[in-house]
Amino acid sequence: MTADSLLKTARDTILLERDALTRLHDRLDATFVRACELLLGCQGRVVVMGMGKSGHIANKLAATLASTGTPAYFVHPAEASHGDIGMVTRGDVVLALSNSGNTSELLSLLPILKRKGVALVSITGNPESELAMASDVSLDAGVVKEACPLGLAPTTSTTVALALGDALAMALLEARGFTSEDFAFSHPGGNIGRRLLLKVADVMHAGADIPKVAPDTPIIEALLEISGKKLGMTTVVDAAGTLYGVFTDGDLRRVLDRHIDIYQTAMAEVMTATFKAIPRGALASEAARIMQERAVYSLVVLAEDGALAGVVTMHDLLRANVV
Numbered sequence: 007m008t009a010d011s012l013l014k015t016a017r018d019t020i021l022l023e024r025d026a027l028t029r030l031h032d033r034l035d036a037t038f039v040r041a042c043e044l045l046l047g048c049q050g051r052v053v054v055m056g057m058g059k060s061g062h063i064a065n066k067l068a069a070t071l072a073s074t075g076t077p078a079y080f081v082h083p084a085e086a087s088h089g090d091i092g093m094v095t096r097g098d099v100v101l102a103l104s105n106s107g108n109t110s111e112l113l114s115l116l117p118i119l120k121r122k123g124v125a126l127v128s129i130t131g132n133p134e135s136e137l138a139m140a141s142d143v144s145l146d147a148g149v150v151k152e153a154c155p156l157g158l159a160p161t162t163s164t165t166v167a168l169a170l171g172d173a174l175a176m177a178l179l180e181a182r183g184f185t186s187e188d189f190a191f192s193h194p195g196g197n198i199g200r201r202l203l204l205k206v207a208d209v210m211h212a213g214a215d216i217p218k219v220a221p222d223t224p225i226i227e228a229l230l231e232i233s234g235k236k237l238g239m240t241t242v243v244d245a246a247g248t249l250y251g252v253f254t255d256g257d258l259r260r261v262l263d264r265h266i267d268i269y270q271t272a273m274a275e276v277m278t279a280t281f282k283a284i285p286r287g288a289l290a291s292e293a294a295r296i297m298q299e300r301a302v303y304s305l306v307v308l309a310e311d312g313a314l315a316g317v318v319t320m321h322d323l324l325r326a327n328v329v
Contacts, residue, residue, distance in 0.1 A: 037145060042181065055101070063168050065080045107136060113136055209290050218242075219242055247313060252281045290323055293323060
């Protein structure tokens, strides 16, 4: 084998699968719509089944459906014949994948599925197969040729079945009005969930942890507050809690450059009175975006009435895995 022959085989594989996907795209019709309607009307769960390589695709499809608003799970057809068919109940819809459409393990389940009154949607490469004919709706995933040079290993057929399953899942997602927040609730443990669910209020410093000084506080005393709270800044508030400004390490550098007396000068003279703040109900990811755009390390957090609620820093967001 030469480098050229290896690349040719790889490119031929991709071209074969690309052409098969184009044919799939062109033959989608009202049958696909009926499959969507049947799945949307499911009162229970979508039970996805498949053997061998089709089983691997079915397992992935069940996971995709479940994470995008269509409750679904995978049942192995062979195990179903030995008790797991009890997992399928009236009101469910079975989505069966079989390239040949004549997989014995699936066909053996047809009588019991009929007795249970379970609707059947199939994805097969043979519209005339026994599975296709027994289905309430059958989707054609047929291919002209497998990419395997021997014509044996499922390659093009599994790619087409996967794409057709993804098309179903995405059509159902849009039909249900599934949102990014819904998606986040399905992925609470991952980075996606944290970015879409975590609020500023969940990670900010509040109460006694907020660095605060009065407008008439000398700079030197403000530095002690900054050092003690370890946020690299302090808010400037009066006795009533009214927020007047902030003083950051950047402000300190400017003070030192101007040779201002840090023992006699009050915060009101050197603080930043115009600053970016964020509501405590905002997403933590929005706070990260603002900090990155403005090249700042911290943001003041405001309550619904505009009062000071807290301070959030880039370190807080990094610790929460938001960025």
